[in-house]
Amino acid sequence: MNYQSTRNKDVALKSMEIIKQGISADGGLFVPIEIPRFSTQDLHKLIDMTYVQRAIAILSLFLTDFSLEDLTSCVHSAYGTGSFDSKDVAPVISLSDDFFVQELWHGPTCAFKDMALQLLPHLMSTAVRRTGEDKKIVVLVATSGDTGKAALEGFKDVEGIQIIVFYPEQGVSPIQKLQMVTQEGNNVFVAAVKGNFDDAQTGVKNIFTDESMIKMLEESGYAFSSANSINWGRLVPQIVYYISAYLDLLKKDWISEGEEFNVVVPTGNFGNILAAYYAKKMGIPIGKLICASNKNKVLADFINTGIYDRRREFYKTISPSMDILISSNLERLLFELSDKQDDKVRKWMMELKERGVYKLDSQTTSRLQDLFWGGYATEEQTMEAIRQTYNEYGYVLDPHTAVGKWVYDAYRKESKDKRKTVLVSTASPFKFASDVLRSIVGEESIKDKDDFMLINILSDISRMEIPAGLRELDKKPVLHNTLCSREDMKNIISSFLALDGVVK
Numbered sequence: 302m303n304y305q306s307t308r309n310k311d312v313a314l315k316s317m318e319i320i321k322q323g324i325s326a327d328g329g330l331f332v333p334i335e336i337p338r339f340s341t342q343d344l345h346k347l348i349d350m351t352y353v354q355r356a357i358a359i360l361s362l363f364l365t366d367f368s369l370e371d372l373t374s375c376v377h378s379a380y381g382t383g384s385f386d387s388k389d390v391a392p393v394i395s396l397s398d399d400f401f402v403q404e405l406w407h408g409p410t411c412a413f414k415d416m417a418l419q420l421l422p423h424l425m426s427t428a429v430r431r432t433g434e435d436k437k438i439v440v441l442v443a444t445s446g447d448t449g450k451a452a453l454e455g456f457k458d459v460e461g462i463q464i465i466v467f468y469p470e471q472g473v474s475p476i477q478k479l480q481m482v483t484q485e486g487n488n489v490f491v492a493a494v495k496g497n498f499d500d501a502q503t504g505v506k507n508i509f510t511d512e513s514m515i516k517m518l519e520e521s522g523y524a525f526s527s528a529n530s531i532n533w534g535r536l537v538p539q540i541v542y543y544i545s546a547y548l549d550l551l552k553k554d555w556i557s558e559g560e561e562f563n564v565v566v567p568t569g570n571f572g573n574i575l576a577a578y579y580a581k582k583m584g585i586p587i588g589k590l591i592c593a594s595n596k597n598k599v600l601a602d603f604i605n606t607g608i609y610d611r612r613r614e615f616y617k618t619i620s621p622s623m624d625i626l627i628s629s630n631l632e633r634l635l636f637e638l639s640d641k642q643d644d645k646v647r648k649w650m651m652e653l654k655e656r657g658v659y660k661l662d663s664q665t666t667s668r669l670q671d672l673f674w675g676g677y678a679t680e681e682q683t684m685e686a687i688r689q690t691y692n693e694y695g696y697v698l699d700p701h702t703a704v705g706k707w708v709y710d711a712y713r714k715e716s717k718d719k720r721k722t723v724l725v726s727t728a729s730p731f732k733f734a735s736d737v738l739r740s741i742v743g744e745e746s747i748k749d750k751d752d753f754m755l756i757n758i759l760s761d762i763s764r765m766e767i768p769a770g771l772r773e774l775d776k777k778p779v780l781h782n783t784l785c786s787r788e789d790m791k792n793i794i795s796s797f798l799a800l801d802g803v804v805k
């Protein structure tokens with residue numbers, strides 16, 4: 302199977318090539334030219350398989366230039382070696398007869414980013430090896446918190462690849478920051494950028510297409526790639542868990558064959574929910590795709606109006622991984638919804654870049670609204686959702702997932718849609734212990750306590766074990782303390798990589 306660019310549909314590249322490149326030279330994102338479909342019989346074969354086996358079967362439909370042997374080895378390294386603390390990898394639990402939660406945070410960094418980032422480095426390193434690539438790959442990451450740590454964990458000590466992570470100085474939680482600045486590994490670099498996530502992300506995006514930077518790297522034997530969710534190798538592992546969720550629901554008799562179910566996705570860069578859209582296109586009976594935003598509700602407004610307008614105040618919230626005003630992966634959806642009109646996609650993306658706003662035509666808007674429902678939760682509503690869910694089910698949500706829960710309730714109320722629903726849980730509540738405890742027990746409970754004391758209290762309340770990745774964090778030495786401005790990012794990269802010359 303080949304891949305095309307959302308900004309030039311005549312591109313046709315193999316999956317190894319696009320995973321290495323990350324983003325298309327024309328600035329577009331890579332998408333499969335054809336989306337494979339599952340028949341009922343195909344799906345049946347997967348029901349009794351383990352997560353690893355399901356992943357191999359599903360990924361082999363998309364990554365057709367990887368040998369089955371290579372793919373098997375990549376998937377095993379990612380999900381089969383005990384780095385996930387659940388044997389099901391992405392278990393679905395039932396909170397009621399019609400409401401389920403899929404826990405995507407059993408990986409080493411306690412956020413759903415591990416689902417993709419435990420696998421991507423192996424895919425990339427295999428692609429480098431099998432294509433006879435002579436350049437060393439430099440993976441550049443802009444992170445709103447969870448991606449950075451997950452990418453560092455995934456890529457550390459992977460051969461032939463260097464990884465550089467930029468995180469917004471003011472945009473990540475204390476634990477997220479500590480996770481990153483204590484990262485070990487012989488190929489990892491971490492720097493804080495003054496500003497918010499969009500500053501860091503825009504900085505990285507500009508560097509990817511900066512001619513002088515690319516030339517200088519080339520001369521030193523390096524080439525850039527991306528581990529952000531613009532890389533297809535990040536997206537495709539996420540399709541697997543939506544299919545796996547359906548198979549689990551079937552296996553446990555929680556739904557019947559072909560019965561439609563809705564999914565609710567706490568959304569930021571639109572990667573996770575886009576994977577659900579692809580799963581639906583593959584034949585999984587997903588009903589409504591419910592897109593949940595926090596106070597930065599650019600996506601909720603977009604779905605409701607067809608107008609994407611980033612010209613608005615940026616809020617820092619208690620769900621920081623969703624504090625995003627430019628949702629990169631939307632470009633892939635627009636390409637599909639507009640019947641692959643790359644000229645239209647180019648125009649919309651140019652308008653977004655130059656004016657900060659674009660408006661869909663009415664046909665694309667109605668297609669968008671048929672598939673998706675968009676809602677949002679304020680900070681108070683997010684905390685309310687954590688409290689209510691704990692009181693009703695004894696189950697503790699992290700703030701991101703709580704945004705999803707609030708929006709799910711709002712959707713049910715407005716639509717009267719009774720279909721069963723899976724809420725994807727994107728982070729362990731332990732990662733955001735203080736806001737979670739503040740929501741459940743109140744402000745008093747967290748006063749004068751540091752994050753590590755709070756983690757212990759949360760463990761008592763939730764009767765959940767503290768995840769291994771967070772247990773010893775406060776005893777690790779800080780290894781990375783670079784701080785730079787957006788303008789400085791290029792120079793930081795050349796000094797990290799010890800390149801000759803300073804980039805202007």
Ligand SMILES: *Cc1c(COP(=O)(O)O)cnc(C)c1O
Binds near residue numbers: 572
């Ligand atoms: C990244 C992240 C999100 C947003 O996912 P997108 O794919 O960017 O939409 C939501 N919750 C958590 C905890 C995350 O880390």
